[in-house]
Amino acid sequence: MPPKSARTPVWKSIATALTRDITEGRYGPGDKLPTEADLSARFGVNRHTVRHALKAMAEGGLVHARRGAGVFVTLTPTDYPIGKRVRFHRNIEQAGRLPGKEVLYFETRNPDAEEAEALDLPTDGRVHVYGGRSLADDTPIAVFRSVFPAHRFPDLTDRLDRLRSVTAALRECGVPDYTRAWTRLTAQRATTTQALHLRLSEGDPILRTVGVNIDPDGAPIEFGTSWFAGDRVTLTLNDTP
Known part of the structure; x- marks a missing residue:
């Protein structure tokens, strides 16, 4: 039997989709992303999975979290x-x-x-x-x-x-x-x-x-x-x- 193809982790698919939203101008520098609850509903996943995706994007410098305010697209200083x-x-x-x-x-x-x-x-x-x-x-x-x-x-x-x-x-x-x-x-x-x-x-x-x-x-x-x-x-x- 042919080997099964590796599935892309769900969190990575979410990060890819949100990154595409940013690169295509749906969210610009300084804009706030939807809440974890809204993103969970959009992608049909739990908040832990959304949090994993946002963390990966933050590690790449694309977004950053502000305590008590949400997650924002990173500005170029x-x-x-x-x-x-x-x-x-x-x-x-x-x-x-x-x-x-x-x-x-x-x-x-x-x-x-x-x-x-x-x-x-x-x-x-x-x-x-x-x-x-x-x-x-x-x-x-x-x-x-x-x-x-x-x-x-x-x-x-x-x-x-x-x-x-x-x-x-x-x-x-x-x-x-x-x-x-x-x-x-x-x-x-x-x-x-x-x-x-x-x-x-x-x-x-x-x-x-x-x-x-x-x-x-x-x-x-x-x-x-x-x-x-x-x-x-x-x-x-x-x-x-």
Whole structure:
């Protein structure tokens, strides 16, 4: 009798089918896959078999699990240079991605001690605060907070709301160029709010950058903090002007 042909393990067939769904664009980078229960129903198997398939895909770097959130298609991290000129749109475009920004809030308030020191504010100084979310290919990669001296740029929030660009708004305010004076990088865990904005789970790794931008005369004009999703961005140090 001819030998029986070896059967493909069911978990491997499931992994192949899901991989085909990803390569053919049904699920893109950053998308969440159906739940184990949904996949069990789709393929007519138990959850252990589905879990085996997802584990194999994760070992191959195709997907990754987020505790309490599910299994997601792996993103190719976006290279994001941190140097003398940090320009979000240019950095994302140079990485071959489509940049986007969403405004979360504007406010004018008293500065805290760190903001007042970073911006060298007078004792009665106020600040404009611009908070938002940065995206690459419609996927959130960071939330940010930019703080500006209100006495120098009294109508900056109106310009930011209209232009949605810090560079363009500052140019209208008479600052033709600005550069980064210093940057600090720190690894953190996502808070509940940060996780919500970045589509992460609370406690997932994020990278925080804190920096000050200065005008051509060396005066501080922006104190910025960004929180990047740790698996979506590769921060690179670049001293090129």
